[in-house]
Amino acid sequence: MALTTPSSAPSTPAPRVSPLWHALAAITVALFLVSFYLVFEVAPVEEQMGLVQKIFYVHVPSAYGMYVGWTLSAVGGLLFLWKRSDRWDALSVAGAEVGTLFAAIVLLTGPLWGRKAWGVYWAWDPRITSTLLTAMIYGSFLALRSFGAAGQAEKRFAAALAIVGFPLLFLIKYSVQRWSGQHPVVLTGQGGGIHPDMVPALICFFLAVTGLAIWLLWTRIRIERHRQEILAIELEAARRGLGGES
């Protein structure tokens, strides 16, 4: 890596943020505003559960965001082990963080709905249990990566964890069909489905969560890449005997 010379270092411009990044942020905010209007004003109140059914609109798209994040983390981990390029490591870290964020939303909103629908906050249902198990695997990934600057060994181990966690996504998806359980199946074709007036709110929330997931992944990857570049410059400076304090 070419080391920035001291004379040119102060004039190094700050990295420019793409206008698309700002546009995506604005579109995502707008989509969330429309989603809230559709959820609380347009979508009808469910006959059996009442208002608490509206948790469904944030719970299901968040589960989708969780799948997207963790899948990208596994893909990044696999490509990092293959190519040994830090850009794939950045994707793996970003995917794990964003996936775990959405998993936290899923594991927060689900029990709140369950309190009303089942009478208890938590049930050891196959889908809920497998979601918790997968969240713990990606949580261990994040714990491993939170111990400061990761070396090659930590990156490889974390990548392996991301790959190990990936098959569990299929377990979450198909556990309801395989072992039944009490988790609702309204969107799997097994139940009666949702009322047509509820569909626009759900679709809009899906789009909003997609925008948020892409924006968060983009932002996190950028930050991780900058961090990797700074670390590389620091290492190179130390190797050349420059900037010992950094």
Added chain:
Amino acid sequence: MKRWLLALSLFACVGAFGAVGANGAVGSASAQDAAAEEDPQASRAATFRAVSGPQAERVPGGLLTVIAYGGAWVLVLGYLWRLGRMHAQNERELSALKKSLESNAP
């Protein structure tokens, strides 16, 4: 004769209520509350509770919904704050690196 019938009916009623009470089918309100708090699922299977007052439901669905949406936003905003801190740390490290390189310039 009427007095005998009245006494027998009273005895039967007392006996019936006593038997039901001894088997625990009618629990006191405090005992039901304690059982419900201990294990709501088991309590639901073993106890039928009467609604008291005008409130028809004990679990406030609206409040749970507000907590769910509020909690989701707290998590998202918390992550955005974390991203902001990471970005600021990168900026600080870059600035320190520049100063360090300048001070070591030949």
